[in-house]
Amino acid sequence: MKAGWERSNEWIIPDVETVSHMLQPVLKGRQITQITPLNGGLSHSNVSITTRDQEKYVLRINSKPDTSMAVETAVLKEMKGRVPVPEVLYADFSCSTFKAPLTLLSWVPGRQLSEVMDKTPGHTNRAASETGKMLARIHNVTFPSSGFLDENLMINDTITMDRHQFINFIEDMIKEGHVAKHAGHELSQDVLTFANQQAYLIDSLGQHHTLVHSDFNPLNILVEERGSQLDITAILDWEFAMSGSPLMDIGNILRYENPTNSAFLPSFISSYLDHGGVLPDKWLQKAKLLDLIALCDLLNKDKCDEVRIRDLKQLILNTMKQWEQYECIQETFVSP
Numbered sequence: 001m002k003a004g005w006e007r008s009n010e011w012i013i014p015d016v017e018t019v020s021h022m023l024q025p026v027l028k029g030r031q032i033t034q035i036t037p038l039n040g041g042l043s044h045s046n047v048s049i050t051t052r053d054q055e056k057y058v059l060r061i062n063s064k065p066d067t068s069m070a071v072e073t074a075v076l077k078e079m080k081g082r083v084p085v086p087e088v089l090y091a092d093f094s095c096s097t098f099k100a101p102l103t104l105l106s107w108v109p110g111r112q113l114s115e116v117m118d119k120t121p122g123h124t125n126r127a128a129s130e131t132g133k134m135l136a137r138i139h140n141v142t143f144p145s146s147g148f149l150d151e152n153l154m155i156n157d158t159i160t161m162d163r164h165q166f167i168n169f170i171e172d173m174i175k176e177g178h179v180a181k182h183a184g185h186e187l188s189q190d191v192l193t194f195a196n197q198q199a200y201l202i203d204s205l206g207q208h209h210t211l212v213h214s215d216f217n218p219l220n221i222l223v224e225e226r227g228s229q230l231d232i233t234a235i236l237d238w239e240f241a242m243s244g245s246p247l248m249d250i251g252n253i254l255r256y257e258n259p260t261n262s263a264f265l266p267s268f269i270s271s272y273l274d275h276g277g278v279l280p281d282k283w284l285q286k287a288k289l290l291d292l293i294a295l296c297d298l299l300n301k302d303k304c305d306e307v308r309i310r311d312l313k314q315l316i317l318n319t320m321k322q323w324e325q326y327e328c329i330q331e332t333f334v335s336p
Helices: 016-022 068-079 113-119 121-138 163-176 179-183 185-204 247-253 265-274 283-299 306-321 325-332
Strands: 032-037 045-051 056-061 088-092 102-106 147-149 155-158 210-212 221-226 229-235 242-244
Touching: 016 032, 068 088, 068 102, 068 147, 113 121, 113 221, 121 210, 121 221, 121 229, 121 247, 121 265, 163 179, 163 185, 163 283, 179 185, 179 283, 179 306, 185 283, 185 306, 247 283, 283 306, 283 325
Parallel strands: none
Antiparallel strands: 032 045, 045 056, 056 102, 088 102, 147 155, 147 242, 210 242, 221 229
């Protein structure tokens, strides 16, 4: 699950003196004793900050001067009380005290869900159920239309997703972008053929303007185990949040699941439906088509390392090879 992938942006790790200066408005002179880079996340730089009084925080630094961190901050404030998220303690997007936009978040205990599922498979059903419940709550937030959000959570760039837009996305990344270079000619042509054959499904996505996390996967979910119990303590990394189809998140969270042998999928989908989530007909195939856009986008970079290329090619192949298997699953789990 993105293990060994190269970062999209360089690490930004400021020293103690710099961090003390940039966070003076919130730390108010409290001495920082330790700065430690945090694993996870291939875009922003995340570091833990520890003070002399053993207070812990997460400093999140955006390596690009865009609005993604401002959007994330607004989403975190909106979602507080709806789902577990870190608290935004301080934000500075002016780049006046530091070269990049930054936020200071509360420290949240827990381990990545991916680690728990890998090392404690007995907790998978509980983890899946909790994940489905949280995703249903996220998708309960709606907007007037679909598109990208600004720092006020208003739609600033509307997107209408239909079969034509779907094909345009796929063809542009393969024919004009870098996908064919990494995936190879044969796989690229297979994807184009497959996309054109199945694109009609995109015309009936159902709901298409809910809050979408857009990077909803076990790496961005923290959980805490208490004996046989497991609770989600935080959902992280909202910088790609937008208004769109909830199937985007479903495709993402199920990206690595084997459709015929998944301990996660049944409990996840059952809980999602039980807590108000809505699924259209052929929901899994539609979710996989939307995720195909994301997979191609992850490959649509001038330079990709071998591990990323290998993983993404396999995921794309799985989408096409397992297509018929999705039928049985999506017929088993349907909205009331």
